[in-house]
Amino acid sequence: MAVQLPPNRGPCVLVCFGRRDLITTMPDRLNVLTGSCVQIPCSFDVPDKDKNTFNSAILLSGVWIKENSKFRERPDRVIFNSSKTANTYQGEITGNMSQKNCTTVFFNVTTSYSDKYYFRIESQPYLATDSDKPVNIVVSDLPSSPIITVSGEVKEGTPVSLNCSAVAPCPEPPPELTWALPTQFTTENQLQENPDQTKSVLSTVTFTPSYLHHEKNITCTAVYPVGTSNKTAEHNMMLNVSFSPKDTSASISPADPVSVGSCVNLTCSSTANPPVTNFTWFKISEGKTTQVASGLSYTLNVTGDGGLYFCEARNSHGCGKSKEVQLAIKGSGEHVTNPTVGVAAGTLGAFLLISLISLFVWRRNSRLHDGLERTDSPQGQNSPVGTVCTNQATAGEEPEEPAEDQPEEIQYGDIDFSKLQTKETPAAAQDRVQGQESEYAEVNVTGSRAQLPSLNNLDGLYAQVTK
Known part of the structure; x- marks a missing residue:
């Protein structure tokens, strides 16, 4: 040469x-x-x-x-x-x-x-x-690994672009780049010239990250055609997604009802990136929410009342709230309940009150009807009215017979639903002796007293209830 x-x-x-x-x-x-x-x-x-x-x-x-x-x-x-x-x-x-x-x-x-x-x-x-x-x-013998770069912060809910580049020492044909991501994405590939005039293939993928993608792996693979075969190289990277607190929960220890004077510990947990910087505790009492403490854990001495507690976790991207946990007091007659439970109890009480009023009206009408027709009924015959009265009377006592000549004057007393049985009331026994008065109870619904209307208004109330 x-x-x-x-x-x-x-x-x-x-x-x-x-x-x-x-x-x-x-x-x-x-x-x-x-x-x-x-x-x-x-x-x-x-x-x-x-x-x-x-x-x-x-x-x-x-x-x-x-x-x-x-x-x-x-x-x-x-x-x-x-x-x-x-x-x-x-x-x-x-x-x-x-x-x-x-x-x-x-x-x-x-x-x-x-x-x-x-x-x-x-x-x-x-x-x-x-x-x-x-x-x-x-x-x-092996190709160089591609390089993955991120444009900006990978934040939950915000679209982000990732770039993967691979050298193309032989521009014809250039390497082919593929992606593996834990979510849907779109890609764009192009052959570009670097500042030193070398060539490389650039692939850009765009997607919207979720907190579920945090610490998940992504992969960019470069495939180099060499003769009749291919040689591959890949680059793996773990996603670092920023997100507000998720899966926030509150726990109480011990979880069983505790005695007054003992200590309980409440703990708040949450998943966040960056980590939670502030935990705050709240108590719900009588429908009011009050902040009671801050910190991951909250220890308190049990007094006479329990309550509902929840926590909030906060970082630079937002906050997350836990579900409520109940502090139950051992031997306490009152327990903190959710508002829906109170509404249900009130509805049940009202239903029972209306049912009792209807029963009183029906019994009064039945008693008057029985007094008018007793002369036509055989002695000792069990009529439907007698059966109802017997079920309401005390064992060993005969059904009451309302006075036929004197108008009834009705008085009201107390009835405890927990002790209500099918027996004759004291008022019925007194009515049998005097033939003039009957006593009925005042309705006691979950500790509160509701006065029944006077007997003169029962017919009208009964008509409204049965509509």
Whole structure:
């Protein structure tokens, strides 16, 4: 292989003055895949002192020298000359030399290609080599892993973009990038040029993260076509999603009813990123919510009343509220209940009150009717009225017979629903003796007393109830 040697310009030209005969621009390093190709981005310029000597109109030859720029004693270091048809390396200069573009592609790269390379131009009368700027080619059997970058904070509910880039030392064909994410996403791929003129493939994925994606892995995989097969490399990254407190819960220990004077401990737990900075405790009593403490745990001495408690967890992104937990007091007659329980109890009490009034009205009408027809009924016959009265009377007592001649004056007393049985009331017994008065009870519903209306108004009330 014939290579034109530069004229003798004196031994001290580069050393003494530090001048470069040729100024090339190339990457410092290229990572190449075995069996693939490598493209060397390259451009050059001529020093001012040689502007008159260099003529771009003259056909230029590009030469690549391996290992060392000194090739006079080692001509085998010249591995490629664009003016020759037979070269050690199979390749071509794809750049326009007349425009000072010396970009070159080498094919079928092997591990023996790993070395430093220098560029030289030859054009009469100008011959020059850039001995100060080599490119270092590193060949490996496995491709380099792609790189994942995040644009901005990954925050719950806010769309975010992730970028994955992989070097493309051989631009034809470039590597293919694929994603694996724990959610739906959209992608956009493009081949781009880097600042050092090398090529890379960039894939951008856009998605909206949830707190459920926190600490989940994402993967970007680069697939490099090499001959009839593929070689792959991947990059895994764990998502760091910022979100407000989730799954906030309050617990009480001990959970069973406790005695007055003992201590209980309430603990709040929550999941958040960044971690919770403030826990606050609240108590619900008599329909009012009051802040009682702050901190992860809350210890209190039990007094005479229990209560409903809940906690709030807060970080820089928001807050989360727990469900309510009940502090029950051992032996206490009163327990804190939810408002819905109180409404249900009140409804049941009202229903029982109305039922009792209806029963009283029915019994009064039945008693009057029985007094009018008793002369027509055989002694001891069990009529429906007698059956009802018997069920309401005390065992061993006969059913009452209302007075027929005197108008009834009705009085009201107390009836405890917990002791209500099917027996004759004291008022009925007194009515049998006196024939003039009957006593009925006052209704006691869950500790509160409700006065029954006078008997004179029962017929009208009964008519309203039975509508």
